[in-house]
Amino acid sequence: MTSLHILGAGALGSLFAHRAIIAGYDVVLVTRKEEEHREITLERDSNHLTHRFRTQCVSDTHPINHLLIATKSYDVLAATKCISKNLSSGSSVAILSNGMGYHDSLNALTPSHDLIAATTTAGCALISSSAVNGTLHQHYRQSGEGMTFFGHWEQSGDGMPDWLNPLIGSVEQCSWSEDIHSLLIQKLVINAAINPCTALNDIPNGALATDPWRGQVIQAVEEINEVLSNFHGGAIPGSLQDVVDSVIADTAGNISSMLADVRAHRQTEHEAILGFLLEQPMSPPQPKVAAPLLWSWLEALRARARQL
Numbered sequence: 001m002t003s004l005h006i007l008g009a010g011a012l013g014s015l016f017a018h019r020a021i022i023a024g025y026d027v028v029l030v031t032r033k034e035e036e037h038r039e040i041t042l043e044r045d046s047n048h049l050t051h052r053f054r055t056q057c058v059s060d061t062h063p064i065n066h067l068l069i070a071t072k073s074y075d076v077l078a079a080t081k082c083i084s085k086n087l088s089s090g091s092s093v094a095i096l097s098n099g100m101g102y103h104d105s106l107n108a109l110t111p112s113h114d115l116i117a118a119t120t121t122a123g124c125a126l127i128s129s130s131a132v133n134g135t136l137h138q139h140y141r142q143s144g145e146g147m148t149f150f151g152h153w154e155q156s157g158d159g160m161p162d163w164l165n166p167l168i169g170s171v172e173q174c175s176w177s178e179d180i181h182s183l184l185i186q187k188l189v190i191n192a193a194i195n196p197c198t199a200l201n202d203i204p205n206g207a208l209a210t211d212p213w214r215g216q217v218i219q220a221v222e223e224i225n226e227v228l229s230n231f232h233g234g235a236i237p238g239s240l241q242d243v244v245d246s247v248i249a250d251t252a253g254n255i256s257s258m259l260a261d262v263r264a265h266r267q268t269e270h271e272a273i274l275g276f277l278l279e280q281p282m283s284p285p286q287p288k289v290a291a292p293l294l295w296s297w298l299e300a301l302r303a304r305a306r307q308l
Helices: 011-022 073-082 103-109 162-170 180-201 205-209 213-231 240-250 257-263 270-279 292-307
Strands: 003-007 026-031 037-044 047-057 066-069 092-095 116-120 123-132 135-144 148-152 174-176
Touching: 003 011, 011 026, 011 037, 011 047, 011 066, 011 123, 011 135, 011 162, 066 073, 073 103, 073 270, 092 103, 116 180, 148 180, 162 174, 180 205, 180 213, 180 240, 180 257, 180 270, 180 292, 205 213, 205 240, 213 240, 213 270, 213 292, 270 292
Parallel strands: 003 026, 003 066, 026 047, 037 135, 066 092, 092 116, 148 174
Antiparallel strands: 037 047, 116 148, 123 135
């Protein structure tokens, strides 16, 4: 049985912990504090599935052979450094976290320097959490199956590693990609068009299809296309507006991860989304692209972060 350690057992990490254990992995959750085990219930379409997971504290020195990172983007590097002692040249690391801008630094931390990047549109939200007799019990609700892709961060041409076969083979709409960078950019710009507007206005995704938010989404997409054309190698194939509208329709009843963070009084991932999109360093340096709405969202989220 292939072991799989998951760093970042929040909503996304817990969803993939369930997916991995169903796929036949020996799943271990990496935790900040000592826990004997953790019991997690995943609800989907009125069905409830509960698993009890083994845990390993970050202070433990037990080797980690296969690691899936699902932390918030701003915690990726610090959290990985905490367990770098557990990794060896034979360890495999994959990351599912939102946004961009940290992959190269993370790759430098992995002894094998063969980082697997991933992106997913699967949705999951925490419903309740409680400790009973020293065991943490968490209840999550899956809001959508989504689409998930894995691929080499640095194009090695080696194809999909064998250890990922069970997971990719057992999860609906999950596959390997030889062009993960393009898929990461596409997910980034979708998040940039949707998440900040929902977070700053405390509205579900579906509200973006109605006035007055519809006009903001259209303007945001226009600005994103301009930024992509100047700084990120050109616009994504097809109509970005159609892609964004489709995601809004498919997730109409959901709240974005950024809004969930705002409601929970947590830091948001604005730097890895809007910050990366707008401030990607260029050589030689280029003047800023005019994107007044995107900049206003980023400045508002930065102001909020300073108050936390």
